[in-house]
Amino acid sequence: MMNIETQLSPRDFLIRYQKVKRPVVVRAVPELAALSEKWQPAYFATQAGDTEVMVNYNRDGFYDHMRSVRNEAVTRQAMPLHEALTKIEAGEGSYYLQQLSIDKSLPRIKNDLPELPWLGFRRYVYIRNLWIGAAGCITPLHFDHVHNFLLQVSGKKTFVLYPPQDSRYLYVNPKVRHTSMVDLEQPDLDRHPLLLRTSPMEITLEAGDLLYMPPRWWHHVRSLETNISVNIWWNPRFSAANLHILWKGLKLKLFPPKLPPELRETKPTNAT
Numbered sequence: 001m002m003n004i005e006t007q008l009s010p011r012d013f014l015i016r017y018q019k020v021k022r023p024v025v026v027r028a029v030p031e032l033a034a035l036s037e038k039w040q041p042a043y044f045a046t047q048a049g050d051t052e053v054m055v056n057y058n059r060d061g062f063y064d065h066m067r068s069v070r071n072e073a074v075t076r077q078a079m080p081l082h083e084a085l086t087k088i089e090a091g092e093g094s095y096y097l098q099q100l101s102i103d104k105s106l107p108r109i110k111n112d113l114p115e116l117p118w119l120g121f122r123r124y125v126y127i128r129n130l131w132i133g134a135a136g137c138i139t140p141l142h143f144d145h146v147h148n149f150l151l152q153v154s155g156k157k158t159f160v161l162y163p164p165q166d167s168r169y170l171y172v173n174p175k176v177r178h179t180s181m182v183d184l185e186q187p188d189l190d191r192h193p194l195l196l197r198t199s200p201m202e203i204t205l206e207a208g209d210l211l212y213m214p215p216r217w218w219h220h221v222r223s224l225e226t227n228i229s230v231n232i233w234w235n236p237r238f239s240a241a242n243l244h245i246l247w248k249g250l251k252l253k254l255f256p257p258k259l260p261p262e263l264r265e266t267k268p269t270n271a272t
């Protein structure tokens with residue numbers, strides 16, 4: 001069962017969750033109230049509407065970038081943020097603004113983000129990403145190598161979490177080992193019978209809630225309505241996970257991957 005707190009001191013967070021690698025939800029975080037009030041689509045449009053962003057599109061709203069689950073392309077389109085917001089709000093197909101670095105791409109609004117009391121001052125990895133999507137956007141089952149705080153700024157999202165020990169029942173994609181081949185939207189127990197042995201935890205976040213996911217906890221995410229989230233990847237210590245992330249970044253810079261045509265960055269099109 002997911003632990004839910006309404007108040008959590010940094011000390012309790014450290015002892016009861018971070019150290020023992022247990023996820024937790026903190027409901028109605030006071031530090032998020034002002035952000036939820038301020039970060040409305042109209043605010044983004046006036047503060048950063050002309051900023052060019054990459055928006056992902058998938059017909060079914062299923063954002064399986066690695067094609068671990070469904071053999072369907074996710075296309076990426078460049079467009080000004082205000083256009084992305086209009087498309088997302090209009091529900092023209094499924095568009096999802098995913099994992100946009102706030103510090104790099106939206107410097108004018110980065111200072112709106114509150115300092116969270118649970119993050120120490122030591123931050124070997126500290127990346128803050130914006131997510132804006134509509135009902136039905138799915139991020140399929142995967143894990144991250146570092147600590148992850150998901151702040152729900154507006155709207156609702158459901159998370160299904162599995163502990164790292166369940167990896168042996170989750171049909172890990174042998175080519176992309178932080179992703180699973182299981183489709184939790186349409187589970188197929190004939191193909192994936194070991195799913196019955198797992199211990200999932202499901203939780204719906206609402207505006208102002210925060211979810212802490214320790215490194216290597218699997219998560220599948222479903223947007224229930226138009227919503228805005230921020231995720232913070234964080235690692236307070238230098239570790240193999242940091243090296244892994246630093247190496248991944250360096251490798252991308254040194255040897256940019258040859259992407260299949262549908263994943264190449266394109267200029268705005270009328271593609272649906």
Ligand SMILES: O=C(O)CCC(=O)C(=O)O
Pocket residue numbers: 131138139144148150157219221222229231
């Ligand atoms: O909110 C989502 O759709 C996915 C978030 C996620 O996977 C993450 O923060 O690692």
